[in-house]
Amino acid sequence: MSETEAQVREDLALHGGGLARVRSAPVAAVRFRFEGHQAWVRRLAVHPEWQRQGIGRRVMVWAERDLRRRGHRQVRLGVRKLLPGNLSFYEALGYWVAEDHGYWLELVKTL
Numbered sequence: 599m600s601e602t603e604a605q606v607r608e609d610l611a612l613h614g615g616g617l618a619r620v621r622s623a624p625v626a627a628v629r630f631r632f633e634g635h636q637a638w639v640r641r642l643a644v645h646p647e648w649q650r651q652g653i654g655r656r657v658m659v660w661a662e663r664d665l666r667r668r669g670h671r672q673v674r675l676g677v678r679k680l681l682p683g684n685l686s687f688y689e690a691l692g693y694w695v696a697e698d699h700g701y702w703l704e705l706v707k708t709l
């Protein structure tokens with residue numbers, strides 16, 4: 599919550615991301631981060647009114663396809679332990695826990 603709009607713009611210009619729309623209204627967003635050859639998916643968020651309708655899953659499928667098309671064979675992301683539902687969401691998509699960082703887990707998936 600401490601990120602400013604300027605920081606988000608800068609991050610998007612550097613790493614890119616995606617926006618999902620339903621009838622032109624934005625309903626979900628996701629951002630990428632590239633660290634060397636490693637690709638991270640970050641800040642996935644579905645508008646509360648649109649959650650549990652398969653949009654998060656579709657955004658992740660899009661993100662994984664996009665990364666694979668660009669030559670990435672692995673993707674990583676972080677999940678806070680406070681949100682076990684998010685872990686279930688990613689595990690259902692084939693992610694597994696690669697590392698425990700205390701308050702957050704690092705998940706990985708081979709594309």
Ligand SMILES: CC(C)(COP(=O)(O)OP(=O)(O)OC[C@H]1O[C@@H](n2cnc3c(N)ncnc32)[C@H](O)[C@@H]1OP(=O)(O)O)[C@@H](O)C(=O)NCCC(=O)NCCS
Pocket residue numbers: 641642643644645648649650651652653654655656676677678681682683684686687688690
């Ligand atoms: C986590 C989040 C992105 C999931 O997106 P979504 O569109 O609601 O998820 P989907 O409808 O595609 O869910 C697909 C499957 O994931 C699992 N799942 C999703 N949310 C879940 C939850 N809260 N608890 C348990 N399982 C969950 C279910 O298996 C679900 O299938 P089902 O609805 O048929 O049971 C969304 O809830 C969100 O934006 N949360 C707030 C922001 C956030 O925490 N982002 C994650 C940063 S790591």
